[in-house]
Amino acid sequence: MNKASMEQPHQDEYEHLLHFLYACPIGLIDMTHEGTIELMTPLASNLLMPLATDGVLTNLLTALEDAAPELHSLIDDFTPRRGTICEHHRIHVDPSSQANADERRVLSCTVIKLNPNRYVVALTDVSAQVRQERRLREAETWFGSLLEGVKEFGVASLGTDGRIQAVNSTLVDRTGFAEQTLTDSPVAILVEADPADAASKMERRLEQAERDGWQISEGWARRSNGERYWCQSLIAVCAERSPDNGSFTRGYTFILREVARRDNDMLELKRLLRTDHLTGAYNRGAFFDAAEKAFLKCQKAARPLSMITLDIDHFKLINDTYGHGVGDEVLRSVSNACKAAVRPHDIFARIGGEEFAILLPDTTLEESRRVAERVRQAIATAPISVGEAVLVVTASFGCATGPCLTGGAAAILAASDAALYEAKRTGRNRIAWAPARTA
């Protein structure tokens, strides 16, 4: 065999191999331990080039430094001589600050160690798959919540231009806008707290709904009285065939619901706003909120609602004798005894200097007196050490029950306060109660 005929098949095979790799639909990279790229397929370069801000693509770990800083340590921490370091590890290429989740690019990255200085990396673009997963999760949440409380949803039908055609009563109740105001208004007025970019934002949402059939988002909204609230809204495309000529009327259905903001900072802030700093009990404001809500609920369900107010006996004397530090310790100790003695669904709050209150939903006067007695004993039998000395404090209690009392939660509180005064007057460390009256 002559030399030329030996070389020709060899050249053909080599070229075939190059063609195969040039067209390979996966980014494959052969690199050293430090990340220096020895070989890579064109698709790898395509995926990485936008990340190589300096325009030089010689090191994979440098190119991915911002998007996946963890790769360095994953590789360093992998001690076996060879093996799979990570499989389908997701790398979010764009910074998360880039708002639109539908435009973010995600790469799936597999790294295999062949020997201590040779690694093979496979990269694929999985952005579309990640988007799909996110949308499925959103849909699940929605359909789950739909089953929980259908009455909580405001619904509007929209024309193709995004203007409101008709609304349900829940939407009117929740937003405070009159039906006439809403009709023919752009739907953006319901969900965008900032009118400056409301129109363009809503336009994008409608486009997305048009493309995918539906769109969900979450954000601030404003009621007609200016109050801000956090809500979720769903826009679904609807097409109805007219019975007359079979033509399609197109438009959208818009569904709105108010939700608690899933934001840890907000929850923490809320907690702080509701809590008395010294004792950790609910504060006065939180107690009245809870009391008003519980009153309406019990009134509607024709169930009794009870309140207990209690006041530490001779607290002023304790303060004057031992100082405010000891006074504070007494408040904390009494508060702890109360918290331990009330039932899980009762709400315990500090509503004044040395005055506390307990809200007992769905509870009769008899039961509330039993709870008060338990709390009274808990306080009286929990001595408080003050240096060498031991203090025994007591408290007086007033109980009252509604909602047959007129005047709402405040009336029940006033009645229990009057009973508390009675307990003080007749000797302290005891319970008095307002007679259960019928309306």
Add this chain to the structure above:
Amino acid sequence: MTASFSEISGSTLEGMNDEALDSLPFGIVGLTPDGVTKRYSAREGELAGLRRETVIGTDYFDEIAQCMNNFMVAQRFEDEPEIDDIISYVLTLKMRPTPVKLRLLKGNAFSLRYILIQR
């Protein structure tokens, strides 16, 4: 007639036969508006390890140069009516990352779109 990498015009390239194209010291690729490879110079074939006859007729950005199939190169040919621009780029010639200069040419005076490649 100027035949340097940064000066040569699209019309000049279009008038050259394969032999003349092969004599230039940089790689040349000519594509139809739908991305099919029409011209492919010997210098470029040498860099990529491919012979002209195996590349002509391929869909260039899908089969040969996926590394340029993005907003930095392929998309520009779609979006911009005329281009004469030189950019720094990294190609994967024979799968080795290779820093190059690319000159992108698109204009009304010539029918193909050209990519000039200088190592």
